[in-house]
Amino acid sequence: MSRSHRVDISGLLGGGRQVMLVDDEVPIEEFEGTRFANAAKVHLQLRYVDRLLHIEGTVDADALGICDSCMENVDRDIHVDIDERLDPHADREGDPFGESNVLSGNRLDVADLAQQLVLSAMPMGLRCSENCKGLCGMCGANKNVTPCSCADTGPDEIHSHGGAEA
Ligand SMILES: [Zn+2]
Ligand SMILES: [Zn+2]
Known part of the structure; x- marks a missing residue:
């Protein structure tokens, strides 16, 4: 965690801004033998509608791992479309993002969000191709x-x- 990727959304929550755009590149941590070569590219559009934070956008990461089937190196593009609603006023227990600090107070942790989204989009077993x-x-x-x-x-x-x- 050398760099902070937290975004201050207090302007949105306070009604001062309609939309916030986030363009960031965040490193994704290694996960079960899969490394992520380059920082994930994150493009987000944040809105505050009906007391919910709407997060839309994309995350693109570059996963490097080993094919489960043939043991060759695999280089896989991971693309995630985001369409999430988070309640900035809820206490975070029982929230799908509750255990992390994706949203705490007026700060959205873009790195944490990207990490969770990329991992949730990873296939269970990495394969070099559909018909390996x-x-x-x-x-x-x-x-x-x-x-x-x-x-x-x-x-x-x-x-x-x-x-x-x-
Ligand atoms: Zn043989
Ligand atoms: Zn294979």
């Missing part, structure tokens, strides 16, 4: 690169479960 063929269970070859000769026979060998006959 993975590694051969027998010889360990990366089947995206080299179709190996054992690939065809492998699954067929394992059809018997030891004599449970119908």
